[in-house]
Amino acid sequence: MMKPLHGKVALVAGATRGAGRGIAIELGAAGATVxxxxxxxxxxxxxxxxxxxxxxxxxxxxxxxxxGIAVQVDHLVPEQVEALVKRIEQEQGHLDILVNDIWGGENLVEWNVPVWEHSLEKGLRMLRLALDTHLITSHYALSLLIKSNNALIVEMTDGTAEYNQQHYRLSMYYDLVKNSINRMAWALSEEVKKHGCTAVSLTPGWLRSEMMLEIFKVTEENWQDGAATDPHFIISESPRFVGRAVAALAGDPDAARWNGQSLSSGQLAQVYGFTDIDGSRPNCFPYLVEVIEAGKPADVSGYR
Incomplete structure (x- = not known):
């Protein structure tokens, strides 16, 4: 059987590791050139x-x-991004899916440090890595992408717009970045909808990235052992889960119903029916509010 994204061309900007890698793999599994x-x-x-x-x-x-086609690009350098898009156009003739997953701020955030004490250099670097990169990439990529019918733009962030509006994200800079990306996706949706394109923001739940697995001293094969460090780690999800969310959106002929919305992997799993690689369907954000913030013991019954 022909795969649902056969013939589609995707750009996953920031695909070295974490969610970007999981998204790229799942787009490939659906048949795309990535x-x-x-x-x-x-x-x-x-x-x-x-x-x-x-x-x-x-x-x-x-x-x-x-x-899979690997291209070294620093998305803070406009000339490199412009050259990337020209290469995609020359080699493929079109671009159907853009995933802006560039981040790079883990080593820059100073958690629970007020803005007047937080390193200004690190904070501003974080803003550049997380916001300027997305804007530069969209500037060059969207003129090609809007030529494709039913094209998709996914802005990756941490936290839905609803969740982030109600929760301070423990750093002025981090809070600003993750809220800004949700708004960026909404603004993009206004600009591209007349071209028949869809733009959304998307967040994974508690992501078992390579760095997170190291923090919990586990591997993907024995990740459940991380519950010994934090019992709530049982709600976590692999990067492939949010990858399957992107693949589902990209393969949905009615994806425009989501235009401008802030979405989560767990939410989309309920709609599209995909699962994580272990066959479960974690739904992190309700769990954060209804279990963790409510002070209840770790229990994923009804959330996984």
Whole structure:
């Protein structure tokens, strides 16, 4: 059977690791050609100084059934982003899916530190990495993307608009970034809807990224053991779960019903029926409010 995204071309900006890698893999599993970008290659590391590379992600996309194409891009450099989009147009002729997942702020956030004490240099760097990159990428990519019928733009963030409006995210800079991306997606939806395109913001739940697994001293194979450190870790999800959310949106001929909305992986799983790689369907944000914030003991019954 032909895969639902066969013939579709996607750009996952910021696909070296974490949610970006999970999204790229699942788009590949659905048959898409996926350009994966980031700063870390097998011969050059970014300031993160981590081992994951864009080539590894591209190989995983291809192994999943798509075609992965790795391109080293610093999305803060307009000339590099412009060259990337020109290459996609020359090689493919069209672009159907844009996922803006560029982040890069984990080592810059100073949690529970007021703005007057937080490093200004780190804070402003975080804003540039998380917001300027998305704007630069959209500036160059959308002129190609809007030529495709029913094209999709996904702005990746942390927290739905509803959740973030009611919760301070423990850092002025982090709070500003994650709320801004939700608003960015809404503004994009206003600009692209007349072209038949859909723009949304999307958040995973408690993401078991490579860095998170290291913090909990577990692997994806034994992640449940992380509950010994924090019992609520049982609500966490793999990066493939939010990847399946993006693939479901991209394959939905009626995706325009979501235009401008702030969505979560758990919410979309309830609608589209996909599961995480362990067969469960975690729904993190209701759990955060109704269990963790309510001071109840860890229990995912009804949330997974």
């Amino acid at each position: 350009y994966v970008t980031g700063r870390t290659t097998r011969t050059q590391r970014s300031e993160y100084n981590r081992a994951e590379t864009i080539e590894d992600t591209a190989d995983l996309v291809t192994a999943a059934g798509g075609q």
